[in-house]
Amino acid sequence: MNCENRYLRENNEADRDIKGVIQLWKQHLINWRTNWRTRRELAKLDHHQLKDIGISRVDALAESKKSFWKK
Numbered sequence: 001m002n003c004e005n006r007y008l009r010e011n012n013e014a015d016r017d018i019k020g021v022i023q024l025w026k027q028h029l030i031n032w033r034t035n036w037r038t039r040r041e042l043a044k045l046d047h048h049q050l051k052d053i054g055i056s057r058v059d060a061l062a063e064s065k066k067s068f069w070k071k
Contacts, residue, residue, distance in 0.1 A: 032068045032069055033068075035066075035068045035069070035070075036068040039063060039065075039066060039068070040064065042055075043060065043061065043064035
């Protein structure tokens with residue numbers, strides 16, 4: 001294999017690595033936004049709505065107080 005081919009192959013591998021990292025961060029951002037949004041909405045539910053989905057007020061408040069990056 002000549003130097004030019006090896007250089008091109010290494011650059012392609014580096015591009016794939018960078019794209020993988022970017023895709024991973026993109027997915028983290030999507031998950032974090034979803035956590036933030038759904039926890040905010042959960043905190044707004046009244047007693048009857050929480051009862052309908054089988055969650056106590058205590059559990060709802062505990063979940064809504066979690067940081068967005070926590071599962």
